[in-house]
Amino acid sequence: MTRFAATFAKPRPALVTFITAGDGDTAANLDALVAGGADVIELGMPFTDPMADGPAIQAANLRSLAKGTTTADTFAMAAAFRKRHPDTPLVLMGYANPMTIRGADWFAAECAKAGVDGVICVDIPSEEDAEIGPALRAAGVDLIRLATPTTDAARLPDVLNGAGGFLYYVSVAGITGLQQAAQASIEDAVARLKAATDLPVAVGFGVRTPEQAAQIAKVADGVVVGSAFIDIIAEHGDAAAPHVEAFTRTLADAIHGAKEIAA
Amino acid sequence: MTDLPNSFRTGPDERGHFGQFGGRYVAETLMPLILDLERHYRAAQADPAFKAEFDYLLKHYVGRPSPLWFAERLTDHLGGAKIYLKREDLNHTGAHKINNCIGQILLAKRMGKTKIIAETGAGQHGVATATVAALFGLPCTIFMGAVDVARQQPNVFRMKLLGAEVVAVESGAKTLKDAMNEALRHWVANVHDTFYIIGTVAGPHPYPELVRDFQSVIGDEAKAQILEAEGRLPDMLIAPVGGGSNAIGLFHPFLDDESVEIVGVEAAGEGLDGKHAASLAGGRPGILHGNKTYLLQDEDGQITEAHSISAGLDYPGIGPEHSWLHEIGRVRYEPVTDAEALASFQKLTKLEGIIPALESAHAIAAAERIAPTLGKDKVMIVNCSGRGDKDIFTVADALGVEL
Ligand SMILES: Cc1ncc(COP(=O)(O)O)c(C=O)c1O
Numbered sequence: 001m002t003r004f005a006a007t008f009a010k011p012r013p014a015l016v017t018f019i020t021a022g023d024g025d026t027a028a029n030l031d032a033l034v035a036g037g038a039d040v041i042e043l044g045m046p047f048t049d050p051m052a053d054g055p056a057i058q059a060a061n062l063r064s065l066a067k068g069t070t071t072a073d074t075f076a077m078a079a080a081f082r083k084r085h086p087d088t089p090l091v092l093m094g095y096a097n098p099m100t101i102r103g104a105d106w107f108a109a110e111c112a113k114a115g116v117d118g119v120i121c122v123d124i125p126s127e128e129d130a131e132i133g134p135a136l137r138a139a140g141v142d143l144i145r146l147a148t149p150t151t152d153a154a155r156l157p158d159v160l161n162g163a164g165g166f167l168y169y170v171s172v173a174g175i176t177g178l179q180q181a182a183q184a185s186i187e188d189a190v191a192r193l194k195a196a197t198d199l200p201v202a203v204g205f206g207v208r209t210p211e212q213a214a215q216i217a218k219v220a221d222g223v224v225v226g227s228a229f230i231d232i233i234a235e236h237g238d239a240a241a242p243h244v245e246a247f248t249r250t251l252a253d254a255i256h257g258a259k260e261i262a263a
Numbered sequence: 264m265t266d267l268p269n270s271f272r273t274g275p276d277e278r279g280h281f282g283q284f285g286g287r288y289v290a291e292t293l294m295p296l297i298l299d300l301e302r303h304y305r306a307a308q309a310d311p312a313f314k315a316e317f318d319y320l321l322k323h324y325v326g327r328p329s330p331l332w333f334a335e336r337l338t339d340h341l342g343g344a345k346i347y348l349k350r351e352d353l354n355h356t357g358a359h360k361i362n363n364c365i366g367q368i369l370l371a372k373r374m375g376k377t378k379i380i381a382e383t384g385a386g387q388h389g390v391a392t393a394t395v396a397a398l399f400g401l402p403c404t405i406f407m408g409a410v411d412v413a414r415q416q417p418n419v420f421r422m423k424l425l426g427a428e429v430v431a432v433e434s435g436a437k438t439l440k441d442a443m444n445e446a447l448r449h450w451v452a453n454v455h456d457t458f459y460i461i462g463t464v465a466g467p468h469p470y471p472e473l474v475r476d477f478q479s480v481i482g483d484e485a486k487a488q489i490l491e492a493e494g495r496l497p498d499m500l501i502a503p504v505g506g507g508s509n510a511i512g513l514f515h516p517f518l519d520d521e522s523v524e525i526v527g528v529e530a531a532g533e534g535l536d537g538k539h540a541a542s543l544a545g546g547r548p549g550i551l552h553g554n555k556t557y558l559l560q561d562e563d564g565q566i567t568e569a570h571s572i573s574a575g576l577d578y579p580g581i582g583p584e585h586s587w588l589h590e591i592g593r594v595r596y597e598p599v600t601d602a603e604a605l606a607s608f609q610k611l612t613k614l615e616g617i618i619p620a621l622e623s624a625h626a627i628a629a630a631e632r633i634a635p636t637l638g639k640d641k642v643m644i645v646n647c648s649g650r651g652d653k654d655i656f657t658v659a660d661a662l663g664v665e666l
Contacts, residue, residue: 071563
């Protein structure tokens with residue numbers, strides 16, 4: 001069983017957390033996420049031009065790059081994480097150019113070597129799958145696709161074709177870190193997606209509080225929280241880990257119990 | 264070079280690729296929208312009323328056709344090929360940018376979009392967009408890097424007079440590429456009612472194709488004009504390349520005319536060893552802003568800052584069709600430095616009474632380099648893509664003159 005399958009087989013919704021590699025003390029923060037109860041880790045690969053991100057994650061990218069974080073550093077952080085945490089699924093999330101600049105085969109092989117389970121590439125839609133999809137699948141790394149409020153029924157099969165790991169539902173048409181979508185629209189969308197795929201569906205963008213997360217966890221298989229962690233790291237710098245762990249725990253408690261409360 | 268196509272004018276393919284370049288590298292949120300844009304563009308292409316309205320506005324509002332001026336004094340001074348200038352500087356708003364803006368706002372209207380956004384570097388495309396938005400009575404927001412806002416105050420004020428809101432972009436390096444990032448971010452969040460008028464032949468398909476088509480009026484006119492003036496095709500075309508819209512507009516109608524040599528001019532800034540904006544000479548293929556093309560970047564694929572004295576050429580990428588024309592060898596791309604462009608800016612002004620945009624001065628500099636090596640029986644057309652009034656402060660500063 002893959003790490004994704006084992007995680008989503010648990011009888012409770014998953015907490016999926018995002019932080020940017022090289023922003024703050026990444027190793028300590030990753031450990032804090034796991035200790036606090038995160039089920040899936042998304043590690044952002046910093047990029048100079050994060051077009052789909054709001055101000056918080058943009059700033060995290062620039063802080064990381066200003067410290068000199070390289071792609072080799074990101075893979076080293078991933079590999080070290082895998083050694084410390086053999087069971088927690090790890091996803092690299094980022095933009096096409098850093099992922100493909102040395103060739104998709106190189107990138108896929110590095111992912112496999114580092115123990116990365118899945119990749120989210122923001123600016124490679126299914127139309128351009130050839131750019132990275134075949135290489136990842138051949139290396140046994142899942143390509144996690146995004147569905148959005150603008151993904152209509154006609155496109156959805158294309159989006160799902162070649163997708164692996166889980167399906168990431170971007171709940172707002174917009175960038176990261178903005179307002180949350182209405183609960184009703186999330187429920188409709190998740191139902192629509194789950195009717196179309198057996199993949200677990202995780203919902204993200206704009207989720208900042210345990211209350212919001214619990215609401216979404218009633219209907220989704222996972223809830224993604226990113227900018228709220230980035231804000232904590234921006235505030236506390238290299239000493240953020242205890243704060244990260246405490247916040248993770250409040251989210252995990254809210255999400256893991258959500259379906260029982262609902263039942 | 265194997266496998267040369269029968270025609271250089273059939274691209275892009277149905278997926279928006281010119282060879283390995285171009286494509287649609289956008290977030291899923293935008294994908295349905297650019298597919299929709301493509302459908303509407305195909306319908307517009309097939310609709311004679313669309314073309315009629317475009318032509319009407321170009322003639323009566325923009326002032327086309329723009330003249331093809333025989334630059335006799337410059338020609339005599341250089342002692343080689345005959346130099347003709349395609350006078351895009353005489354268009355309304357002072358550059359070629361308006362041609363594309365007219366086309367795109369007509370598309371926006373067809374699509375029922377009620378808000379307009381655009382990115383701008385120097386402010387030329389921003390002014391042209393704000394102008395057509397005023398003409399059509401649509402609210403308009405222009406994204407401009409905070410650094411550019413500070414150094415292009417006259418254009419910022421022009422845009423505001425035209426009724427546009429100018430957003431100073433504080434992210435990244437606060438210049439053109441960051442303005443484009445911010446415009447894309449705004450668009451993602453407002454796809455239902457907003458049309459993004461991209462200012463050059465870059466971005467996701469179908470933008471590079473439709474911007475090229477709207478700008479091809481430059482080359483179509485130039486061809487008819489040179490046939491009338493000289494009774495034959497030119498031997499060479501020269502145009503400056505930022506994203507590449509004025510250049511492809513001049514080049515495209517001539518791509519299949521084998522006898523016509525074609526030269527695009529990249530901004531070499533302080534020189535190719537220093538800070539520059541020459542994506543083809545100093546970059547390599549990568550993915551940014553929705554397309555695959557040559558980019559200035561480091562070995563990890565991080566985009567590096569461009570530099571040119573000309574804000575309109577100060578971009579770390581280039582349109583994908585130019586990357587393709589470069590790779591197959593149909594167009595030759597040459598670098599011109601800040602210093603060379605500054606010298607040509609002054610020379611053209613003194614010899615012809617035409618103050619060119621600093622962007623255009625790059626093409627003039629290449630012409631100065633090449634014309635003397637060609638016989639007097641040769642003919643070249645140089646794209647004077649814009650007028651230089653916007654640049655007088657920059658030039659004065661570079662020359663150490665206080666205004
Ligand atoms: C007068 C002029 N020429 C050239 C350019 C470069 O753009 P492009 O390469 O798209 O023609 C600009 C851009 O601002 C411009 O204002």
